[in-house]
Amino acid sequence: MKRLIHYKGYAVAPAAQQLPNGLFAANLTIEKTTAPRSHPYSFDALDYFFDEEHALAYAFRWGRLWIDSHR
Template identity: 60%
Template sequence: MHAPIRYKGYEVAPSAQQLPNGLYAANLTIGTQAASQSAPQSGTQSAGTRQTIVSFDALDYFFDERHALAYACRWARMWIDEQRRCA
């Protein structure tokens, strides 16, 4: 697992899991925080803030870990762009 990155207000955490057959599964976790009526104080999370997390396991399989991570990052950008387009 690598450090999460930020993209258009979302936190993206790609990962590559090595499988027993030597392939790497491209996995992805995308999180966002949505504030309800009360805004959080600086540096803290208020009761009015909720976090939404979606996870995708085994988006595809790769022979190289770097390719799996790159694919998960690219897939995250497409997913986020589509969510924002439909909102």
């Protein structure tokens, strides 16, 4: 499942990928929305969760922290 959230000039797209063992990998794509032709940053398997919603929430929190530390 993927979602798109806007945060401080960035598009944050957390995603949860279900793995064969039943866990969900927290993945994330971040792209600056204010710059023309910006290149997205992709982060795969930030951590693993038993629940899809927890994976999505973690990826979004991680993305906000990344954005705040790179501004």
